[in-house]
Amino acid sequence: MAVHFLHTSDWHLGQLFYNYSRHYEHEQFLAWLLKQIKQKQPHALLIAGDIFDVINPSSQAQKQLYQFLADAHALAPHMQTLMIAGNHDSGYRIEQVEPLLEKFNTKAVGIIHWNADKTLNTERLILPIYDASEKIVAWCVALPFLRPAEITGFNEHTSDNQSAIEYVHQSLIAEAQRRKTPEQALIVMSHAHMQGGEESDSERRIVIGNQEALPTDLFTDAIDYVALGHLHKPQKVQHAHIRYSGSPIPLSFSEINYQHQVIEAWIHPTLNEQRFRYEVLAIPRSIQLHRISGELEQVMQQLKALPQGEINDSEQREYVDVEYHSTTPPPLDLRQQIELALPANRYRLLRICRKHTSQHADDAQHSKIDLAPPTPEQLFSTLWDKMGFEHDDVVEHDFLTLLHDAEQLQQQQKTGL
Template identity: 70%
Template sequence: MAVRFFHTSDWHLGQFFYNHSRHYEHEQFLAWLLKQIKAKQPHALLIAGDIFDVINPSSQAQKQLYQFLADAHALAPHMQTLMIAGNHDSGYRIEQVEPLLEKYNARTVGVIRWNEDKTLNLERLILPVYDENKNVVAWCIALPFLRSAEITGFNEHTNNSQSAIAYLHEQLISEAKRRKTDDQAIILMSHAHMQGGETSDSERPIIIGNEEALSTALFDDAIDYVALGHLHKPQKVQHPHIRYSGSPIPLSFSEINYKHQVVDVNIDPTQSTDKFQFEAIEIPRSIKLHKIRGELNEVIQQLKSLAQGEIESIDLREYIDIEYHTLTPPLPNLRQQFEDALPPKRYRLVRISRQYLSQDNNAAQASKINLEPPTPEKLFEQIWDKKGYHADDDVKKDFMSLVAQAQQQLEDQHKY
C-alpha cells in the first residue's frame, strides 16, 4: 500500500522580523497549503518542529495554528497532522492541547517520556499513519528536539547524551521494524542538526551533550524517509530520502535566495525499485526581501531604482536590508537619506550595516548597526576578541553548552 504525505517544518508562527509581525506572510502560506491539501489529499501532514517561534507563543500565533488544523480537517477529514516540538517550542505546552487536536485528527509529540521501569515509552513515539479506509500504511517515528535532561540518566544506556541518542534511535527503529508489514513504510521525523547540513544565520545552534550535529548513521536502512526539521534551507543530507523541507518563509536575509517548499512524498513499499518518490512544491513568497549592497552613492541609486507603487498596509510592505561600504564614519542623518531615496510607502527599512574599507579598497572588519540584539554566541565572540583571546572550537562548544543549559532552565520554569 502506498502512503502519501507532505513534509514541512520550521513554521515559526508568531515570529517578529526586526520588530515587524510575520502574521500576514504566515496567513498566506497556510492558505496556500490548504489549497495543496485539498487538491492532493495526502494521508498525513508532517510538521517537523519549530511550529512556533518562541516557547510562549502569542494567542494570535496559537489561534493561527488551530484555525489551520480545523480548516485542513474540513478539507481532508482522513488526513492526519503529525507534529513534533522543535528547540523553539515548549514540548509540554504543545502536548497540553491533545483533546483539541484529536478533534482535527492531529497528534503532537513534545517530549520524550519514560515508563516506571525506566524503559522508553514507545507508544507515544511511534504513530500509525492511516489511509482513507483506516488501514495502516506507514509507521511514523516522531522524535522531538532531544533535550539532555529528558534523555539521560534513566538506565545504563543513557549515561550521556551520545549514548542516549543512539539508544533512542535503536529502540524506536527496532520496534517500528517489528510492527511493520511488507506493505507498510517507516518514516522517521526528527528535529535535529545533522552533519553536513547547510545552515543560515537565523537558526539557533543546537547543542546536545557538547555535540552540535548528529550523524545519519543513526538511521537504519529500513527507514523509507527521514523528515527533518531545524535547518531552514531545503536540502538532502547525504541521501535523497533524508531531507530538510526547510522553512515556509525566509526567516532572515541570509535566506533570501532559498526556494521554500513543501515536500510531497510518495512511498510504495511493495515496489522493488523506485518505491520512494518526491516532488518539491515551491511556496510562493508573499512579501519580497531586498538586500542592497555597495558604496554610499551606489546604494542611494539602487534604492531610487526600486519598483514604485504605494502599499497601504505596513504589514504588506517589502523588507530592505542595506550594507554600505565606506572609508569614513556615517553621517548623523544617513538613515533619513536612505528613507528619502526609497519610493514612498512601499518598503520597510529594517536593517543597516556598515562595511569599513581600507584605503586600497580591501574590505576590513565589518561594523554593523543591527536593529535586533546580538545572539549570545556573537556577543561572546565579540567580547572574547576584545580581550585579545582566540575562541577555538572547544571554547565555543563549552560556551554554547552553557547557553543551552540556561535555555533549558528557562523552559523548565515555564512548565509549571
C-alpha cells in the same frame, strides 16, 4: 498501496522580523498549504518541529496554528497531522492541548516519554498512519528535539547524551520494524541537526562547535523516509530519502535566495524499484526582501531603482536591508537620506549597517601590530559586537555625542573652568 504525505517544518509562527510581525506572511503560506491539502488529499501532513518561534508564543500565533488545523481537517477529514516539537517549541505546551488536537485528527509529540520501568514509551513515540478505510499504511517514529535532560540518566544505556541518542533511535526504530508489515512504510520524523546539513544565519546554535550534529547512520536501511526539521534550507542529507523541507518563509536575509518548499512524497513499500519518489511544491513568496550593498552613492542609486508603486497595507510592504561601505563615519541624517531615496509607501527599512573599508590595502596588516591602547570608540564597538547587537548608526552617533561631552567636561575640570 502507496502512502502519500506532505512534509513541512520550521514555521516559526509568531516570529518578529526586526520587530515587524510575520503574521501576514504566515497566513499566506497556510492558505496556500490548505489549497494543496484540498487538492492532493494526502494520508498525512508531517510538521517536523519549530512550529512556533518562541517557547511562549503569543495568543495570535497559537490561534493561527489551531485555526489551520481545524481548516485542514475540514478539507481532508481522513488526513492525519503529525507534529513534533523543535528547539524553539515547548514540548509540554504542544502536548497539553491533546483533547483539542484529537478533534482535528492531529497528534503532537513534544517530549520523549518514559515508562515507570525506565523504558521508552513507544506507544506515544511510534504513530500509525491510516488510509481512508482506517487501514494502517505506515508507521512514523516521532522524535522531537532531544534535550539532554529529557533523555539521559534513565538507565544504563543513557549515561551520557551521545549514548542516549543512539539508544533512543535504535530502540524506537527496532520496535517500529517489529510492528510493520511488508505492505507498510516506515517513516522517521526528527528535529535535529544532521552532519553535512547546510545552515543559515537564523538557526540557533544549541551546542558550541557543532557538537550536536547527528550522523545519518542512525537511520537504518529499513527506513523509507526521514522527514527532518531544524535547518531552514531545503536539502537532502547524503541520501535522497533523508530530507529537510526547510522553512516556508525566509527567516533572515541569509535565506533570501532559498527556494522555500513543501515536499510531497509517496512510498510504495512492496516495490523494489521506485519505492520512494517525491515532488517539490514551491511556496510563493508573499513579501519580497531586498538586500542593498555597496558604496554609499551606489546604495542610493540602487534604492531609487527599486520597483515603484504604493502598498497601502503596511504589513504587506517589502523589506529592505542596507549595508554600505565607507571609510568615514556616517552623516547624521543618513537614515533620512535613505528613506527619501526609497519609493514612497512600499518598503520597510529594517537595518542600516556600515561596513568599514580601509583606505590602504596594508591597513589590516598594520592594525595587527599596533600596540596603542584601544580608543573609547573601539572599546564600545568591541563590547557592542560581543553582546550580539547589530551595528546601529543612531546608537553610534549618541555614543560619540556623549563621549564628546565627557571629554569637554574633563577638559573644563583640568583647566579649572
